[in-house]
Amino acid sequence: MSDEPIKEPTTGDEQPSRRGFVTTVLMLASLVASYGLGxxxxxxxxxxxxxxxxxxxxxxxVDRVPSDRALVWVGxxxxxxxxxxxxxxxxxxxxxxxxxxCHVHYRPSxxxxxxxxxxxxxxxxxxxxxxxxxxxxxxxxxxNIVVRGNAVYLEILxxx
Amino acid sequence: xxxxxxxxxxxxxETVRHFTSEPVPYHLRRWWWCLGGTPAYLFVVxxxxxxxxxxxxxxxxxxxxxxxxxxxxxxxxxxxxxSVHRWAAxxxxxxxxxxxxxVYFTGAYRCPREINWMIGxxxxxxxxxxxxxxxSLIYEQLSYWGVTVASNxxxxxxxxxxxxxxxxxxGAEVGETTWVRLFVFHIGxxxxxxxxxxxxxxxLIRLHGVTPYRFPDEPEGKTYPFFPDHVxxxxxxxxxxxxxxxxxxxxxxxxxxxxxxxxxxxxHIKPEWYFYFTFRLLKLMGLTWxxxxxxxxxxxxxxxxxxxxxxxxxxxxxxxxxxxxxxAVVLLCVMTVWEAMEGTVF
Ligand code: HEM
Ligand code: FES
Numbered sequence: 001m002s003d004e005p006i007k008e009p010t011t012g013d014e015q016p017s018r019r020g021f022v023t024t025v026l027m028l029a030s031l032v033a034s035y036g037l038g039x040x041x042x043x044x045x046x047x048x049x050x051x052x053x054x055x056x057x058x059x060x061x062v063d064r065v066p067s068d069r070a071l072v073w074v075g076x077x078x079x080x081x082x083x084x085x086x087x088x089x090x091x092x093x094x095x096x097x098x099x100x101x102c103h104v105h106y107r108p109s110x111x112x113x114x115x116x117x118x119x120x121x122x123x124x125x126x127x128x129x130x131x132x133x134x135x136x137x138x139x140x141x142x143x144n145i146v147v148r149g150n151a152v153y154l155e156i157l158x159x160x
Numbered sequence: 161x162x163x164x165x166x167x168x169x170x171x172x173x174e175t176v177r178h179f180t181s182e183p184v185p186y187h188l189r190r191w192w193w194c195l196g197g198t199p200a201y202l203f204v205v206x207x208x209x210x211x212x213x214x215x216x217x218x219x220x221x222x223x224x225x226x227x228x229x230x231x232x233x234x235x236x237x238x239x240x241x242x243s244v245h246r247w248a249a250x251x252x253x254x255x256x257x258x259x260x261x262x263v264y265f266t267g268a269y270r271c272p273r274e275i276n277w278m279i280g281x282x283x284x285x286x287x288x289x290x291x292x293x294x295x296s297l298i299y300e301q302l303s304y305w306g307v308t309v310a311s312n313x314x315x316x317x318x319x320x321x322x323x324x325x326x327x328x329x330x331g332a333e334v335g336e337t338t339w340v341r342l343f344v345f346h347i348g349x350x351x352x353x354x355x356x357x358x359x360x361x362x363x364l365i366r367l368h369g370v371t372p373y374r375f376p377d378e379p380e381g382k383t384y385p386f387f388p389d390h391v392x393x394x395x396x397x398x399x400x401x402x403x404x405x406x407x408x409x410x411x412x413x414x415x416x417x418x419x420x421x422x423x424x425x426x427x428h429i430k431p432e433w434y435f436y437f438t439f440r441l442l443k444l445m446g447l448t449w450x451x452x453x454x455x456x457x458x459x460x461x462x463x464x465x466x467x468x469x470x471x472x473x474x475x476x477x478x479x480x481x482x483x484x485x486x487x488a489v490v491l492l493c494v495m496t497v498w499e500a501m502e503g504t505v506f
Binding site: 046047048050052074078080099100101102103104105115116117118119131132135136138159 | 305308309311312313323326327330331332333334337422423424425426427428429439442443445446447448449450
Protein backbone atom coordinates (compact mmCIF):
# COMPACT_ATOMS: atom_id res chain seq x y z
CA MET A 1 0.00 0.00 0.00
CA SER A 2 1.37 3.40 -0.79
CA ASP A 3 0.07 6.75 0.41
CA GLU A 4 0.03 8.00 -3.09
CA PRO A 5 -3.41 9.30 -3.89
CA ILE A 6 -5.32 7.23 -6.30
CA LYS A 7 -5.38 8.91 -9.62
CA GLU A 8 -8.64 9.31 -11.38
CA PRO A 9 -8.46 7.35 -14.56
CA THR A 10 -7.84 9.88 -17.27
CA THR A 11 -10.29 9.78 -20.06
CA GLY A 12 -10.73 11.92 -23.08
CA ASP A 13 -13.47 13.70 -21.18
CA GLU A 14 -11.13 15.63 -18.93
CA GLN A 15 -10.30 18.48 -21.27
CA PRO A 16 -13.88 19.21 -22.30
CA SER A 17 -15.08 19.16 -18.66
CA ARG A 18 -12.47 21.69 -17.60
CA ARG A 19 -13.45 23.79 -20.55
CA GLY A 20 -17.02 23.29 -19.44
CA PHE A 21 -16.20 24.69 -16.02
CA VAL A 22 -14.55 27.76 -17.48
CA THR A 23 -17.50 28.31 -19.80
CA THR A 24 -19.92 28.06 -16.88
CA VAL A 25 -17.95 30.57 -14.83
CA LEU A 26 -17.70 32.98 -17.76
CA MET A 27 -21.36 32.52 -18.48
CA LEU A 28 -22.36 33.21 -14.87
CA ALA A 29 -20.00 36.18 -14.60
CA SER A 30 -21.40 37.81 -17.70
CA LEU A 31 -24.97 37.17 -16.58
CA VAL A 32 -24.25 38.76 -13.20
CA ALA A 33 -22.45 41.64 -14.89
CA SER A 34 -25.23 42.38 -17.37
CA TYR A 35 -28.20 41.99 -15.02
CA GLY A 36 -26.21 43.77 -12.31
CA LEU A 37 -25.58 46.69 -14.63
CA GLY A 38 -29.28 46.81 -15.41
CA UNK A 39 -30.03 46.89 -11.69
CA UNK A 40 -27.56 49.74 -11.17
CA UNK A 41 -29.33 51.73 -13.90
CA UNK A 42 -32.71 51.04 -12.29
CA UNK A 43 -31.49 52.20 -8.89
CA UNK A 44 -29.84 55.29 -10.37
CA UNK A 45 -33.06 56.06 -12.22
CA UNK A 46 -34.98 56.17 -8.95
CA UNK A 47 -32.90 58.96 -7.44
CA UNK A 48 -33.28 62.27 -9.27
CA UNK A 49 -30.36 64.69 -9.56
CA UNK A 50 -30.54 67.78 -7.37
CA UNK A 51 -29.34 71.19 -8.44
CA UNK A 52 -28.86 73.84 -5.80
CA UNK A 53 -29.26 77.54 -6.27
CA UNK A 54 -28.14 80.34 -4.00
CA UNK A 55 -30.44 83.32 -3.68
CA UNK A 56 -30.57 86.49 -1.71
CA UNK A 57 -33.98 87.52 -0.54
CA UNK A 58 -34.94 90.89 0.83
CA UNK A 59 -36.31 90.53 4.34
CA UNK A 60 -36.76 93.86 6.01
CA UNK A 61 -34.93 97.06 6.87
CA VAL A 62 -32.37 97.33 9.65
CA ASP A 63 -34.47 99.60 11.86
CA ARG A 64 -37.35 97.12 11.82
CA VAL A 65 -35.39 94.20 13.27
CA PRO A 66 -36.58 93.79 16.86
CA SER A 67 -34.27 92.93 19.71
CA ASP A 68 -36.82 91.90 22.33
CA ARG A 69 -38.49 89.18 20.26
CA ALA A 70 -37.97 87.22 17.04
CA LEU A 71 -39.33 88.36 13.73
CA VAL A 72 -40.81 85.37 11.96
CA TRP A 73 -40.11 85.67 8.27
CA VAL A 74 -41.71 83.33 5.75
CA GLY A 75 -40.02 82.97 2.37
CA UNK A 76 -41.67 82.32 -0.98
CA UNK A 77 -41.14 78.54 -0.79
CA UNK A 78 -42.10 78.18 2.82
CA UNK A 79 -38.64 78.63 4.31
CA UNK A 80 -38.98 80.25 7.65
CA UNK A 81 -36.41 82.30 9.49
CA UNK A 82 -36.43 83.73 12.97
CA UNK A 83 -34.72 87.09 12.77
CA UNK A 84 -33.72 89.42 15.55
CA UNK A 85 -31.13 91.79 16.79
CA UNK A 86 -28.81 89.93 19.15
CA UNK A 87 -26.71 92.51 20.99
CA UNK A 88 -26.33 94.68 17.91
CA UNK A 89 -25.84 91.86 15.41
CA UNK A 90 -28.67 90.83 13.11
CA UNK A 91 -29.05 87.06 13.27
CA UNK A 92 -31.40 84.69 11.45
CA UNK A 93 -32.06 81.13 12.51
CA UNK A 94 -33.75 78.53 10.42
CA UNK A 95 -36.78 77.16 12.24
CA UNK A 96 -35.98 73.64 11.02
CA UNK A 97 -34.98 71.50 13.98
CA UNK A 98 -31.53 69.95 13.39
CA UNK A 99 -32.75 66.70 14.99
CA UNK A 100 -35.32 65.39 12.52
CA UNK A 101 -36.66 68.43 10.74
CA CYS A 102 -39.79 69.56 12.60
CA HIS A 103 -40.35 73.30 12.88
CA VAL A 104 -39.46 74.83 16.21
CA HIS A 105 -41.90 77.18 17.88
CA TYR A 106 -40.76 80.50 19.26
CA ARG A 107 -41.79 81.06 22.90
CA PRO A 108 -41.50 84.80 23.48
CA SER A 109 -42.29 84.48 27.20
CA UNK A 110 -39.48 82.00 27.85
CA UNK A 111 -37.13 83.39 25.21
CA UNK A 112 -36.71 79.88 23.88
CA UNK A 113 -37.31 77.87 20.73
CA UNK A 114 -39.11 74.61 21.41
CA UNK A 115 -39.46 71.70 19.00
CA UNK A 116 -42.78 69.88 19.46
CA UNK A 117 -41.60 66.58 18.00
CA UNK A 118 -39.16 65.28 20.59
CA UNK A 119 -39.03 68.26 22.88
CA UNK A 120 -35.80 69.80 21.70
CA UNK A 121 -35.19 73.21 23.31
CA UNK A 122 -32.91 75.99 22.02
CA UNK A 123 -31.91 79.32 23.49
CA UNK A 124 -32.05 82.59 21.57
CA UNK A 125 -28.57 82.04 20.21
CA UNK A 126 -29.72 78.80 18.66
CA UNK A 127 -27.80 76.60 21.11
CA UNK A 128 -29.49 73.35 22.09
CA UNK A 129 -30.23 73.21 25.80
CA UNK A 130 -32.50 70.18 26.18
CA UNK A 131 -33.82 67.12 24.37
CA UNK A 132 -32.15 65.12 21.60
CA UNK A 133 -30.53 68.19 19.97
CA UNK A 134 -28.71 68.84 23.26
CA UNK A 135 -27.52 65.21 23.40
CA UNK A 136 -25.92 65.61 20.01
CA UNK A 137 -25.08 69.30 20.49
CA UNK A 138 -26.68 70.35 17.20
CA UNK A 139 -27.59 74.06 17.17
CA UNK A 140 -30.24 75.67 14.98
CA UNK A 141 -28.91 76.38 11.51
CA UNK A 142 -28.03 80.02 10.93
CA UNK A 143 -28.73 81.82 7.71
CA ASN A 144 -26.23 84.22 6.25
CA ILE A 145 -27.40 87.80 6.56
CA VAL A 146 -26.30 90.44 4.09
CA VAL A 147 -26.88 94.09 4.96
CA ARG A 148 -26.76 96.59 2.11
CA GLY A 149 -27.39 100.09 3.29
CA ASN A 150 -30.54 99.85 5.28
CA ALA A 151 -31.76 96.65 3.59
CA VAL A 152 -31.44 93.24 5.19
CA TYR A 153 -31.08 90.24 2.86
CA LEU A 154 -31.17 86.57 3.70
CA GLU A 155 -29.03 84.13 1.77
CA ILE A 156 -30.83 80.88 1.04
CA LEU A 157 -29.86 77.69 -0.70
CA UNK A 158 -32.71 76.07 -2.55
CA UNK A 159 -33.47 73.30 -4.98
CA UNK A 160 -33.45 74.72 -8.51
CA UNK B 161 -68.42 19.69 -19.53
CA UNK B 162 -66.07 17.99 -17.07
CA UNK B 163 -64.39 16.33 -20.01
CA UNK B 164 -63.92 19.68 -21.73
CA UNK B 165 -62.19 21.14 -18.70
CA UNK B 166 -60.06 18.03 -18.19
CA UNK B 167 -58.85 18.36 -21.78
CA UNK B 168 -58.19 22.10 -21.66
CA UNK B 169 -56.69 22.26 -18.19
CA UNK B 170 -54.98 18.91 -17.93
CA UNK B 171 -54.31 18.69 -14.20
CA UNK B 172 -53.94 15.34 -12.57
CA UNK B 173 -56.79 14.97 -10.05
CA GLU B 174 -54.55 12.92 -7.78
CA THR B 175 -51.97 15.71 -7.63
CA VAL B 176 -54.63 18.23 -6.67
CA ARG B 177 -55.94 16.00 -3.92
CA HIS B 178 -52.44 15.28 -2.66
CA PHE B 179 -51.61 18.99 -2.65
CA THR B 180 -54.69 20.21 -0.85
CA SER B 181 -55.18 17.48 1.71
CA GLU B 182 -51.79 17.91 3.35
CA PRO B 183 -52.24 16.48 6.84
CA VAL B 184 -52.27 19.20 9.50
CA PRO B 185 -51.00 18.19 12.94
CA TYR B 186 -53.68 18.08 15.57
CA HIS B 187 -52.29 20.81 17.81
CA LEU B 188 -53.27 23.37 15.16
CA ARG B 189 -56.81 22.90 16.42
CA ARG B 190 -55.70 25.42 19.05
CA TRP B 191 -56.22 28.88 17.69
CA TRP B 192 -52.91 30.34 18.80
CA TRP B 193 -51.10 27.92 16.55
CA CYS B 194 -53.04 29.36 13.60
CA LEU B 195 -52.35 33.01 14.28
CA GLY B 196 -50.29 33.26 11.10
CA GLY B 197 -53.45 32.72 9.07
CA THR B 198 -55.02 35.91 10.43
CA PRO B 199 -52.54 38.42 8.99
CA ALA B 200 -52.72 36.48 5.73
CA TYR B 201 -56.49 36.89 5.64
CA LEU B 202 -56.20 40.55 6.65
CA PHE B 203 -53.72 41.12 3.83
CA VAL B 204 -56.42 40.06 1.38
CA VAL B 205 -58.89 42.44 3.08
CA UNK B 206 -56.34 45.26 2.82
CA UNK B 207 -55.68 44.55 -0.84
CA UNK B 208 -59.40 44.55 -1.67
CA UNK B 209 -60.32 47.72 0.22
CA UNK B 210 -57.07 49.34 -0.90
CA UNK B 211 -57.71 48.71 -4.60
CA UNK B 212 -61.21 50.15 -4.12
CA UNK B 213 -59.83 53.37 -2.61
CA UNK B 214 -57.29 53.70 -5.42
CA UNK B 215 -60.23 54.51 -7.71
CA UNK B 216 -60.60 57.86 -5.93
CA UNK B 217 -57.27 58.66 -4.28
CA UNK B 218 -55.06 61.33 -5.91
CA UNK B 219 -51.39 60.97 -4.93
CA UNK B 220 -50.46 64.65 -5.04
CA UNK B 221 -50.76 67.24 -2.30
CA UNK B 222 -53.00 68.93 -1.45
CA UNK B 223 -55.58 67.07 -3.61
CA UNK B 224 -54.55 63.91 -1.75
CA UNK B 225 -56.23 65.23 1.37
CA UNK B 226 -59.37 66.31 -0.45
CA UNK B 227 -59.64 62.95 -2.21
CA UNK B 228 -59.52 61.16 1.16
CA UNK B 229 -62.12 63.61 2.41
CA UNK B 230 -64.28 62.76 -0.59
CA UNK B 231 -63.90 59.03 0.05
CA UNK B 232 -64.86 59.55 3.70
CA UNK B 233 -67.75 61.94 3.22
CA UNK B 234 -69.25 61.54 -0.26
CA UNK B 235 -68.46 58.24 -1.93
CA UNK B 236 -71.11 55.59 -1.14
CA UNK B 237 -69.73 53.33 1.61
CA UNK B 238 -66.44 55.22 1.35
CA UNK B 239 -66.28 55.67 5.13
CA UNK B 240 -66.81 51.93 5.53
CA UNK B 241 -64.13 50.88 3.04
CA UNK B 242 -61.66 53.35 4.52
CA SER B 243 -62.43 52.41 8.11
CA VAL B 244 -62.12 48.70 7.38
CA HIS B 245 -58.79 49.34 5.65
CA ARG B 246 -57.57 51.32 8.65
CA TRP B 247 -58.73 48.77 11.22
CA ALA B 248 -57.45 45.82 9.22
CA ALA B 249 -54.05 47.53 9.20
CA UNK B 250 -54.07 47.86 12.98
CA UNK B 251 -55.25 44.29 13.50
CA UNK B 252 -52.67 43.05 11.03
CA UNK B 253 -49.88 44.60 13.04
CA UNK B 254 -51.28 43.19 16.29
CA UNK B 255 -51.71 39.70 14.86
CA UNK B 256 -48.29 39.69 13.20
CA UNK B 257 -46.77 40.54 16.59
CA UNK B 258 -48.87 37.84 18.32
CA UNK B 259 -47.90 35.30 15.65
CA UNK B 260 -44.27 36.25 16.08
CA UNK B 261 -44.59 35.79 19.85
CA UNK B 262 -46.19 32.37 19.36
CA VAL B 263 -43.35 31.34 17.08
CA TYR B 264 -40.81 32.73 19.53
CA PHE B 265 -42.12 31.23 22.74
CA THR B 266 -42.77 27.80 21.22
CA GLY B 267 -39.21 27.83 19.83
CA ALA B 268 -40.59 27.28 16.33
CA TYR B 269 -37.80 29.40 14.82
CA ARG B 270 -35.16 26.81 15.71
CA CYS B 271 -33.29 24.59 13.28
CA PRO B 272 -34.32 23.94 10.50
CA ARG B 273 -36.74 26.91 10.39
CA GLU B 274 -34.23 29.77 10.81
CA ILE B 275 -34.72 31.03 7.27
CA ASN B 276 -38.47 31.23 7.72
CA TRP B 277 -37.95 33.33 10.84
CA MET B 278 -35.81 35.72 8.83
CA ILE B 279 -38.45 35.85 6.10
CA GLY B 280 -40.89 36.54 8.92
CA UNK B 281 -38.82 39.50 10.09
CA UNK B 282 -38.98 40.75 6.49
CA UNK B 283 -42.77 40.41 6.67
CA UNK B 284 -42.88 42.35 9.92
CA UNK B 285 -40.80 45.21 8.49
CA UNK B 286 -42.93 45.23 5.33
CA UNK B 287 -46.11 45.38 7.43
CA UNK B 288 -44.75 48.34 9.41
CA UNK B 289 -43.74 50.11 6.19
CA UNK B 290 -47.27 49.54 4.88
CA UNK B 291 -48.58 51.26 7.99
CA UNK B 292 -46.19 54.19 7.66
CA UNK B 293 -46.73 54.84 3.95
CA UNK B 294 -50.48 54.34 4.26
CA UNK B 295 -50.78 56.79 7.09
CA SER B 296 -48.70 59.32 5.15
CA LEU B 297 -50.95 59.17 2.09
CA ILE B 298 -53.80 60.94 3.91
CA TYR B 299 -51.79 64.19 3.90
CA GLU B 300 -53.02 65.39 7.24
CA GLN B 301 -50.71 67.23 9.62
CA LEU B 302 -49.43 64.04 11.22
CA SER B 303 -48.81 62.51 7.78
CA TYR B 304 -46.67 65.43 6.71
CA TRP B 305 -44.57 65.67 9.85
CA GLY B 306 -44.32 61.88 10.11
CA VAL B 307 -42.81 61.77 6.64
CA THR B 308 -40.46 64.63 7.49
CA VAL B 309 -39.22 62.93 10.64
CA ALA B 310 -39.01 59.47 9.06
CA SER B 311 -37.11 60.63 5.98
CA ASN B 312 -34.62 62.50 8.16
CA UNK B 313 -34.28 59.41 10.32
CA UNK B 314 -33.52 57.37 7.20
CA UNK B 315 -30.96 59.96 6.19
CA UNK B 316 -29.12 59.29 9.45
CA UNK B 317 -28.61 55.62 8.49
CA UNK B 318 -24.90 54.99 8.03
CA UNK B 319 -23.65 54.66 4.42
CA UNK B 320 -26.89 54.34 2.44
CA UNK B 321 -28.82 56.97 4.44
CA UNK B 322 -28.61 59.95 2.06
CA UNK B 323 -29.48 57.73 -0.90
CA UNK B 324 -32.46 56.21 0.94
CA UNK B 325 -33.75 59.62 1.98
CA UNK B 326 -33.56 60.95 -1.57
CA UNK B 327 -35.21 57.79 -2.84
CA UNK B 328 -38.22 58.32 -0.61
CA UNK B 329 -38.38 62.12 -1.01
CA UNK B 330 -37.81 62.23 -4.75
CA GLY B 331 -35.68 65.32 -4.22
CA ALA B 332 -33.65 67.12 -1.62
CA GLU B 333 -36.65 67.93 0.53
CA VAL B 334 -40.07 66.51 1.32
CA GLY B 335 -42.40 67.86 -1.33
CA GLU B 336 -44.99 67.04 -3.97
CA THR B 337 -43.04 64.20 -5.57
CA THR B 338 -42.68 62.56 -2.18
CA TRP B 339 -46.37 61.69 -2.18
CA VAL B 340 -46.20 60.08 -5.60
CA ARG B 341 -43.39 57.94 -4.24
CA LEU B 342 -45.18 57.04 -1.02
CA PHE B 343 -48.14 56.01 -3.15
CA VAL B 344 -46.01 53.86 -5.46
CA PHE B 345 -44.43 52.19 -2.45
CA HIS B 346 -47.78 51.64 -0.76
CA ILE B 347 -49.69 50.19 -3.69
CA GLY B 348 -46.92 48.77 -5.89
CA UNK B 349 -43.58 48.02 -4.31
CA UNK B 350 -44.67 46.86 -0.85
CA UNK B 351 -47.53 44.59 -2.05
CA UNK B 352 -45.08 42.94 -4.47
CA UNK B 353 -42.48 42.41 -1.76
CA UNK B 354 -45.14 41.16 0.65
CA UNK B 355 -46.50 38.68 -1.90
CA UNK B 356 -43.05 37.33 -2.72
CA UNK B 357 -42.16 36.99 0.98
CA UNK B 358 -45.49 35.29 1.74
CA UNK B 359 -44.99 32.79 -1.08
CA UNK B 360 -41.54 31.96 0.35
CA UNK B 361 -42.95 31.83 3.90
CA UNK B 362 -45.75 29.43 2.98
CA UNK B 363 -43.54 27.30 0.72
CA LEU B 364 -41.10 26.77 3.57
CA ILE B 365 -43.94 25.98 5.99
CA ARG B 366 -45.21 23.36 3.52
CA LEU B 367 -41.73 21.90 3.06
CA HIS B 368 -40.90 21.73 6.78
CA GLY B 369 -44.37 21.16 8.12
CA VAL B 370 -45.44 23.11 11.21
CA THR B 371 -43.25 22.51 14.25
CA PRO B 372 -44.40 19.27 15.88
CA TYR B 373 -45.93 19.60 19.29
CA ARG B 374 -48.31 17.46 21.29
CA PHE B 375 -50.65 18.65 23.97
CA PRO B 376 -51.06 16.07 26.79
CA ASP B 377 -54.70 15.37 25.96
CA GLU B 378 -54.01 14.69 22.30
CA PRO B 379 -53.62 11.34 20.57
CA GLU B 380 -50.11 10.71 19.25
CA GLY B 381 -49.57 11.56 15.59
CA LYS B 382 -53.17 12.46 14.86
CA THR B 383 -53.74 14.83 11.96
CA TYR B 384 -56.58 16.37 10.02
CA PRO B 385 -56.66 17.33 6.33
CA PHE B 386 -55.78 20.87 5.22
CA PHE B 387 -58.71 20.81 2.84
CA PRO B 388 -61.52 20.99 3.76
CA ASP B 389 -61.03 21.04 7.55
CA HIS B 390 -58.33 23.64 8.03
CA VAL B 391 -59.57 25.83 5.17
CA UNK B 392 -63.03 25.83 6.74
CA UNK B 393 -61.58 26.82 10.11
CA UNK B 394 -59.70 29.70 8.51
CA UNK B 395 -62.79 30.79 6.58
CA UNK B 396 -64.82 30.80 9.78
CA UNK B 397 -62.13 32.90 11.46
CA UNK B 398 -62.35 35.14 8.37
CA UNK B 399 -66.08 35.71 8.80
CA UNK B 400 -65.52 36.56 12.43
CA UNK B 401 -62.78 39.01 11.42
CA UNK B 402 -65.06 40.74 8.90
CA UNK B 403 -67.69 41.02 11.62
CA UNK B 404 -65.14 42.46 14.03
CA UNK B 405 -63.83 44.90 11.40
CA UNK B 406 -67.35 46.04 10.58
CA UNK B 407 -68.13 46.65 14.25
CA UNK B 408 -64.92 48.61 14.71
CA UNK B 409 -65.55 50.58 11.51
CA UNK B 410 -69.04 51.54 12.71
CA UNK B 411 -68.13 52.39 16.28
CA UNK B 412 -64.76 54.02 15.61
CA UNK B 413 -64.78 55.15 11.97
CA UNK B 414 -61.52 56.44 10.50
CA UNK B 415 -61.28 60.17 11.03
CA UNK B 416 -59.54 62.93 9.20
CA UNK B 417 -57.33 65.41 11.03
CA UNK B 418 -56.44 68.90 9.82
CA UNK B 419 -54.76 69.16 6.41
CA UNK B 420 -50.96 69.24 6.31
CA UNK B 421 -49.32 72.60 6.80
CA UNK B 422 -45.66 72.46 5.76
CA UNK B 423 -45.02 75.68 7.65
CA UNK B 424 -46.19 74.74 11.11
CA UNK B 425 -45.48 71.61 13.13
CA UNK B 426 -48.48 71.07 15.42
CA UNK B 427 -47.90 71.38 19.16
CA HIS B 428 -49.16 67.88 19.84
CA ILE B 429 -47.65 65.32 17.60
CA LYS B 430 -47.61 61.56 17.92
CA PRO B 431 -47.26 58.79 15.37
CA GLU B 432 -49.46 55.70 15.14
CA TRP B 433 -49.25 53.52 18.25
CA TYR B 434 -46.99 50.94 16.62
CA PHE B 435 -44.28 53.58 16.26
CA TYR B 436 -44.58 54.80 19.86
CA PHE B 437 -41.61 52.65 20.77
CA THR B 438 -39.39 54.30 18.15
CA PHE B 439 -40.77 57.71 19.04
CA ARG B 440 -39.96 57.24 22.71
CA LEU B 441 -36.49 56.03 21.83
CA LEU B 442 -35.89 59.15 19.73
CA LYS B 443 -36.78 61.32 22.71
CA LEU B 444 -34.55 59.36 25.08
CA MET B 445 -31.27 59.64 23.22
CA GLY B 446 -29.39 61.57 20.61
CA LEU B 447 -29.98 60.74 16.97
CA THR B 448 -26.82 58.72 16.43
CA TRP B 449 -27.52 56.45 19.38
CA UNK B 450 -31.17 56.08 18.43
CA UNK B 451 -30.29 54.97 14.90
CA UNK B 452 -27.62 52.58 16.16
CA UNK B 453 -29.96 51.11 18.79
CA UNK B 454 -32.77 50.55 16.31
CA UNK B 455 -30.39 49.00 13.78
CA UNK B 456 -28.87 46.78 16.44
CA UNK B 457 -32.27 45.56 17.63
CA UNK B 458 -33.38 44.73 14.11
CA UNK B 459 -30.11 42.92 13.51
CA UNK B 460 -30.49 40.82 16.69
CA UNK B 461 -34.10 39.99 15.83
CA UNK B 462 -33.15 38.95 12.32
CA UNK B 463 -30.32 36.68 13.40
CA UNK B 464 -31.98 35.51 16.60
CA UNK B 465 -32.31 31.81 15.62
CA UNK B 466 -28.53 31.63 15.18
CA UNK B 467 -27.77 33.57 18.35
CA UNK B 468 -30.14 31.26 20.22
CA UNK B 469 -28.43 28.21 18.74
CA UNK B 470 -25.06 29.53 19.90
CA UNK B 471 -26.38 30.12 23.41
CA UNK B 472 -27.86 26.64 23.59
CA UNK B 473 -24.64 25.09 22.41
CA UNK B 474 -22.90 26.36 25.54
CA UNK B 475 -25.80 26.06 27.99
CA UNK B 476 -27.95 23.27 26.53
CA UNK B 477 -30.50 23.43 29.33
CA UNK B 478 -30.72 27.20 29.55
CA UNK B 479 -34.07 28.91 29.50
CA UNK B 480 -32.37 32.15 28.55
CA UNK B 481 -34.32 32.58 25.32
CA UNK B 482 -37.58 32.65 27.24
CA UNK B 483 -36.32 35.33 29.62
CA UNK B 484 -34.90 37.41 26.79
CA UNK B 485 -38.24 37.11 25.01
CA UNK B 486 -40.17 38.21 28.08
CA UNK B 487 -37.74 41.09 28.62
CA ALA B 488 -38.21 42.23 25.01
CA VAL B 489 -42.01 42.09 25.25
CA VAL B 490 -41.97 43.99 28.55
CA LEU B 491 -39.61 46.62 27.13
CA LEU B 492 -41.84 47.11 24.07
CA CYS B 493 -44.95 47.42 26.22
CA VAL B 494 -43.36 49.81 28.73
CA MET B 495 -42.02 52.15 26.05
CA THR B 496 -45.35 52.09 24.20
CA VAL B 497 -47.45 52.75 27.29
CA TRP B 498 -45.02 55.41 28.50
CA GLU B 499 -45.36 57.26 25.21
CA ALA B 500 -49.13 56.79 25.15
CA MET B 501 -49.55 58.21 28.64
CA GLU B 502 -47.41 61.26 28.14
CA GLY B 503 -49.42 64.38 27.51
CA THR B 504 -47.13 66.73 25.65
CA VAL B 505 -45.10 68.37 28.37
CA PHE B 506 -44.60 71.82 26.94
C1 HEM C 1 -47.61 39.15 7.08
C2 HEM C 1 -47.18 38.49 8.08
C3 HEM C 1 -47.19 36.97 8.29
C4 HEM C 1 -48.02 36.01 7.81
C5 HEM C 1 -49.22 36.20 6.92
C6 HEM C 1 -47.55 34.73 8.33
C7 HEM C 1 -48.17 33.49 8.11
C8 HEM C 1 -47.79 32.30 8.69
C9 HEM C 1 -48.58 31.09 8.77
C10 HEM C 1 -49.98 30.90 8.17
C11 HEM C 1 -47.86 30.13 9.46
C12 HEM C 1 -48.33 28.70 9.86
C13 HEM C 1 -48.39 28.52 11.38
C14 HEM C 1 -49.19 29.52 12.13
O1 HEM C 1 -50.25 29.94 11.63
O2 HEM C 1 -48.77 29.92 13.25
C15 HEM C 1 -46.59 30.75 9.79
C16 HEM C 1 -45.52 30.09 10.43
C17 HEM C 1 -44.32 30.69 10.77
N1 HEM C 1 -44.05 32.06 10.79
FE1 HEM C 1 -45.23 33.46 9.94
N2 HEM C 1 -46.42 34.95 9.07
C18 HEM C 1 -46.17 36.30 9.08
C19 HEM C 1 -45.15 36.94 9.77
C20 HEM C 1 -44.15 36.29 10.49
C21 HEM C 1 -43.19 36.95 11.35
C22 HEM C 1 -43.15 38.45 11.62
C23 HEM C 1 -42.36 35.96 11.84
C24 HEM C 1 -41.18 36.10 12.78
C25 HEM C 1 -40.30 37.01 12.73
C26 HEM C 1 -42.80 34.70 11.30
C27 HEM C 1 -42.19 33.47 11.51
C28 HEM C 1 -42.77 32.24 11.27
C29 HEM C 1 -42.15 30.95 11.51
C30 HEM C 1 -40.72 30.69 12.03
C31 HEM C 1 -43.12 29.98 11.20
C32 HEM C 1 -42.97 28.46 11.34
C33 HEM C 1 -43.62 28.10 12.65
C34 HEM C 1 -43.79 26.64 12.82
O3 HEM C 1 -43.34 25.88 11.96
O4 HEM C 1 -44.38 26.29 13.85
N3 HEM C 1 -43.90 34.93 10.49
N4 HEM C 1 -46.56 32.07 9.32
S1 FES D 1 -37.32 66.97 15.40
FE1 FES D 1 -36.95 68.50 16.86
S2 FES D 1 -36.52 67.39 18.63
FE2 FES D 1 -36.81 65.83 17.15
